[in-house]
Amino acid sequence: MVSSPSIQLRHLFWLLGGLALVVAPHMPRLPWWLNLIALILFTWRVYLAWGERALPRKWLLALLVVGGLFGAYVTYRTIFGRDSGVALLVLFLSLKLLETHHQRDALVLVLLTYFLALTNFFYSQTLPTAGLMLASTLVNTASLVNFAAPGRTLQANLKTAGLLLAQAGPVMLILFFLFPRVQGPLWGLPQDAYSGVTGLSDSMSPGAISRLSQSDAIAFRVRFREDAPPKRQLYWRGPVFWDFDGRTWRAGDARPYAQIKFEASGKPYDYEITLEPHNHNWLFALELTANIPPNASITRDHMLFSRIPVRNRVRYDLRSYTNFTVGDADDADELRPGLQLPADFNPRSRRLAEEWAAGGTTDAAIAQKALDYFREQGFVYTLEPPLLGRDSVDEFLFGSKRGFCEHYASSFVFLMRAAGVPARVVTGYQGGDINPVDQYMVVRQSDAHAWAELWLNGRGWVRFDPTAAASPMRLESGVAAAVPATDPLPLMARTTLYWLRGLRYNWDALANKWNQLVLGYNPERQREFLTRMGMSEPSWENMALTLFWGVGGLLALLTAWLLRRMRNADPVQRLWLRFCAKLGKKGHARAAHEGPADFVARTAERYPTEAGRIRAIGERYIALRYGERADAHMLAELRLLVREFSV
Amino acid sequence: MFEKILSRSQLYLAFFGPREPEPGTIFLRQNRVYILPTRPGLGFAMALGVMLVGSINYNLSLGYILTFLLASMGLVAILHTFRNLVHLHITPGRVEPVFAGEVAWFELFVENRSGYERSSIALWREGKATLCDVAPARGATLSIPVAARQRGWLTPGRITVDTRFPVGLLRAWSYIQPDMRCLVYPRPDDGLLPLPEPSGGTGEKRAASGGSDDFAGLRPYQASDSPRHIHWKAAARGQGLRTKVFSGRAAAELWLDWNQLPANLDLESKLSRLTRWALSADQEGLRYGLRLPGLELAPDTGESHRLACLRELALYGL
Numbered sequence: 028m029v030s031s032p033s034i035q036l037r038h039l040f041w042l043l044g045g046l047a048l049v050v051a052p053h054m055p056r057l058p059w060w061l062n063l064i065a066l067i068l069f070t071w072r073v074y075l076a077w078g079e080r081a082l083p084r085k086w087l088l089a090l091l092v093v094g095g096l097f098g099a100y101v102t103y104r105t106i107f108g109r110d111s112g113v114a115l116l117v118l119f120l121s122l123k124l125l126e127t128h129h130q131r132d133a134l135v136l137v138l139l140t141y142f143l144a145l146t147n148f149f150y151s152q153t154l155p156t157a158g159l160m161l162a163s164t165l166v167n168t169a170s171l172v173n174f175a176a177p178g179r180t181l182q183a184n185l186k187t188a189g190l191l192l193a194q195a196g197p198v199m200l201i202l203f204f205l206f207p208r209v210q211g212p213l214w215g216l217p218q219d220a221y222s223g224v225t226g227l228s229d230s231m232s233p234g235a236i237s238r239l240s241q242s243d244a245i246a247f248r249v250r251f252r253e254d255a256p257p258k259r260q261l262y263w264r265g266p267v268f269w270d271f272d273g274r275t276w277r278a279g280d281a282r283p284y285a286q287i288k289f290e291a292s293g294k295p296y297d298y299e300i301t302l303e304p305h306n307h308n309w310l311f312a313l314e315l316t317a318n319i320p321p322n323a324s325i326t327r328d329h330m331l332f333s334r335i336p337v338r339n340r341v342r343y344d345l346r347s348y349t350n351f352t353v354g355d356a357d358d359a360d361e362l363r364p365g366l367q368l369p370a371d372f373n374p375r376s377r378r379l380a381e382e383w384a385a386g387g388t389t390d391a392a393i394a395q396k397a398l399d400y401f402r403e404q405g406f407v408y409t410l411e412p413p414l415l416g417r418d419s420v421d422e423f424l425f426g427s428k429r430g431f432c433e434h435y436a437s438s439f440v441f442l443m444r445a446a447g448v449p450a451r452v453v454t455g456y457q458g459g460d461i462n463p464v465d466q467y468m469v470v471r472q473s474d475a476h477a478w479a480e481l482w483l484n485g486r487g488w489v490r491f492d493p494t495a496a497a498s499p500m501r502l503e504s505g506v507a508a509a510v511p512a513t514d515p516l517p518l519m520a521r522t523t524l525y526w527l528r529g530l531r532y533n534w535d536a537l538a539n540k541w542n543q544l545v546l547g548y549n550p551e552r553q554r555e556f557l558t559r560m561g562m563s564e565p566s567w568e569n570m571a572l573t574l575f576w577g578v579g580g581l582l583a584l585l586t587a588w589l590l591r592r593m594r595n596a597d598p599v600q601r602l603w604l605r606f607c608a609k610l611g612k613k614g615h616a617r618a619a620h621e622g623p624a625d626f627v628a629r630t631a632e633r634y635p636t637e638a639g640r641i642r643a644i645g646e647r648y649i650a651l652r653y654g655e656r657a658d659a660h661m662l663a664e665l666r667l668l669v670r671e672f673s674v
Numbered sequence: 675m676f677e678k679i680l681s682r683s684q685l686y687l688a689f690f691g692p693r694e695p696e697p698g699t700i701f702l703r704q705n706r707v708y709i710l711p712t713r714p715g716l717g718f719a720m721a722l723g724v725m726l727v728g729s730i731n732y733n734l735s736l737g738y739i740l741t742f743l744l745a746s747m748g749l750v751a752i753l754h755t756f757r758n759l760v761h762l763h764i765t766p767g768r769v770e771p772v773f774a775g776e777v778a779w780f781e782l783f784v785e786n787r788s789g790y791e792r793s794s795i796a797l798w799r800e801g802k803a804t805l806c807d808v809a810p811a812r813g814a815t816l817s818i819p820v821a822a823r824q825r826g827w828l829t830p831g832r833i834t835v836d837t838r839f840p841v842g843l844l845r846a847w848s849y850i851q852p853d854m855r856c857l858v859y860p861r862p863d864d865g866l867l868p869l870p871e872p873s874g875g876t877g878e879k880r881a882a883s884g885g886s887d888d889f890a891g892l893r894p895y896q897a898s899d900s901p902r903h904i905h906w907k908a909a910a911r912g913q914g915l916r917t918k919v920f921s922g923r924a925a926a927e928l929w930l931d932w933n934q935l936p937a938n939l940d941l942e943s944k945l946s947r948l949t950r951w952a953l954s955a956d957q958e959g960l961r962y963g964l965r966l967p968g969l970e971l972a973p974d975t976g977e978s979h980r981l982a983c984l985r986e987l988a989l990y991g992l
Contacts, residue, residue, distance in 0.1 A: 198746035619698030
């Protein structure tokens with residue numbers, strides 16, 4: 028084997044560019060020291076290339092590898108996780124750069140860059156990421172062409188790469204739609220595989236939801252079959268909390284329910300939810316859902332649970348009633364956890380609640396007193412509440428009086444329990460925004476909310492929203508209108524930038540289409556799609572067979588198209604060769620040394636009856652090929668003569 | 675790399691082994707162009723496998739798309755690589771004779787009669803590649819170096835035409851054996867022994883070469899030349915300084931005779947010495963003849979005589 032040629036400077040820079048496109052989106056996620064090392068190595072390589080200096084010694088690189096492994100272990104506590112794997116891949120690629128002088132190493136680098144491009148999709152599969160990775164694939168493929176054809180210009184090679192990818196596009200589509208899909212994972216994923224997703228958590232402490240509210244991320248999208256309910260009824264039920272330790276609310280033991288028992292009246296709403304992954308089991312539903320999606324169950328406190336954690340976007344159909352009565356607490360066991368309170372916490376609040384209860388009024392009246400308290404005592408609804416100490420409810424109710432929905436819900440439930448009314452905290456989302464572009468309702472993390480439910484004799488569990496008492500604007504117009512203007516909301520949540528909102532509606536609609544059509548294409552959707560396309564039984568055998576014929580057919584078409592340009596570019600010569608072939612079949616092949624004049628003379632003698640035609644062809648061929656000027660008329664004559672010639 | 679493994683098998687030899695040279699223009703038909711992945715190509719396929727498993731495991735829709743896009747690109751590249759080589763016309767060109775020990779250059783004319791560009795076409799011989807790009811309906815002339823080890827006729831043998839364009843992941847190749855040969859003269863020996871004495875005179879010793887009897891010709895001026903011998907007329911015409919050379923032996927006939935060589939020399943050494951003598955005699959402008967067993971070339975001077983002598987020496991006994 029011959030030694031691999033060294034690569035040109037311009038091709039090295041091109042390679043670096045492709046690598047940078049792939050590494051750049053990873054950088055915010057990588058530890059600072061790794062970014063620093065990668066930057067230094069990149070710059071170093073450019074410096075060496077620029078001055079045509081020798082590459083560093085192997086032992087230095089080996090040292091960096093060991094150092095990098097150690098650093099990754101210290102940062103991630105493992106070197107086998109998803110994040111540490113990506114970090115190490117970036118490190119190795121940067122190091123590989125410093126030993127890349129020959130084409131062989133450069134090719135390895137391109138293959139690794141393709142792979143690193145894929146790892147970006149662990150973190151983001153949005154349209155911009157897809158666009159960026161497509162660009163990187165183009166640049167990297169052009170790098171391959173650069174190494175295969177070092178003499179051509181970068182522009183020509185980029186064009187070739189673009190042509191290859193463009194021709195690969197249709198084949199890719201067939202593979203994408205027909206390749207039999209398997210629901211992953213095939214084996215256990217590293218523990219950090221799904222870290223870093225936002226959403227409600229399985230506990231609630233002061234500040235938890237207000238922090239979440241500063242995120243613009245989409246929690247889920249809803250498509251109502253008909254009209255959407257009014258905004259103030261849009262309570263999307265999530266985790267329900269029973270246990271309070273003085274600061275944090277937790278779920279308690281969720282007991283499954285065989286079926287949903289409630290009495291509903293009014294019009295049902297049918298809708299479909301596309302839930303973004305949040306790495307927990309619960310599913311959100313409009314209060315109160317009448318059905319349970321497949322692979323899910325419901326608890327006694329009406330929480331929908333998926334069998335597996337929601338780690339990919341899921342879609343499910345629901346029917347909900349907004350007018351309902353839930354009241355089948357036939358045993359006291361269910362109500363007891365709704366009364367427990369930690370001892371020795373928040374004594375002032377306890378006293379206040381006991382005062383209200385001492386009046387001998389109904390539970391509903393006590394609740395009303397609490398709501399009045401919030402309404403009348405100058406409470407402020409804000410995303411930036413002051414920090415609270417040990418007796419958080421006391422400090423909130425009698426001190427700061429500034430809080431977000433979790434403060435209101437938490438203290439309200441505390442007061443009710445202290446007054447002897449069974450109560451629980453419900454978290455979820457309130458509100459939602461219909462995108463006028465595609466009519467999907469978008470519910471964002473900034474719509475996160477917490478409210479309360481009280482057990483009222485004869486009425487069952489009844490929803491109370493103390494936040495609404497303190498800040499009526501919250502339900503009507505959303506968080507942005509309800510909080511002080513100085514609070515740090517996501518930019519887009521403010522309603523004043525109308526053109527920006529219009530832009531975002533369009534963008535969201537596009538992203539939604541992308542999610543539904545491309546990212547949501549799983550085994551189930553594949554079966555649906557293929558059935559709709561007319562495949563009677565979309566088994567994997569059928570898919571594989573169709574796939575085979577589809578790809579084969581496309582490649583055959585492409586071959587035909589490519590072959591079209593493969594024939595002789597010179598029409599004169601093409602006709603002459605055809606003429607020679609006709610005579611060749613009769614055993615009068617033209618010898619390699621035989622010029623056209625000799626050949627014509629020889630064959631004309633052999634076929635006296637055709638001699639005139641043979642000579643006519645010969646004359647025209649010689650005139651066209653060796654004559655002074657090309658003549659379109661003569662070419663047409665030659666074409667006709669050759670076509671009709673036979674012996 | 676496949677070729678390396680294959681080349682050891684009998685079957686391979688039966689298919690691709692040495693054949694008779696093809697006369698005239700060689701046309702690379704579809705059925706004589708082969709294609710297989712290169713080592714990086716196998717690496718690429720492996721990377722795609724890992725990427726597919728990763729996409730399945732993490733349910734990455736875009737991962738599937740990227741993997742399938744690259745796989746399709748690989749499939750499409752098969753057609754492009756094949757197309758880049760197939761239907762080329764290769765015609766033998768000129769070959770200049772060389773001396774043994776030198777490198778013979780075989781000229782080949784690579785012609786592209788199709789309507790698209792051919793890039794990075796390589797002709798391989800003895801592990802050395804010669805590359806060219808050929809525009810649509812154009813040709814390129816390539817010179818293939820082949821080491822000339824022995825005198826006689828040298829054929830280029832089997833030449834591999836290959837290409838890895840456009841992506842380097844696949845290699846299309848074909849074997850050609852153009853009908854061309856190069857005349858290789860014997861290697862001139864080290865030149866320590868002077869020319870034999872001319873035999874045409876009376877046996878009288880003459881002055882050393884470079885004497886001033888008869889005008890023998892012109893050669894470029896050297897610093898040590900006497901100003902009297904400079905060809906001033908030519909210099910005045912602006913033709914540069916040249917020195918007239920006179921030779922005392924010019925008129926004599928020099929025989930380069932096989933039988934005069936020491937009997938203990940082997941055949942090749944004898945031919946080497948005669949070759950060197952012929953070159954020296956020609957350089958000095960002497961009239962010389964060549965006598966080999968069963969062959970005699972009468973004394974003469976000039977280019978064609980030198981070539982005739984060298985040709986006989988090259989082919990003697992073959």
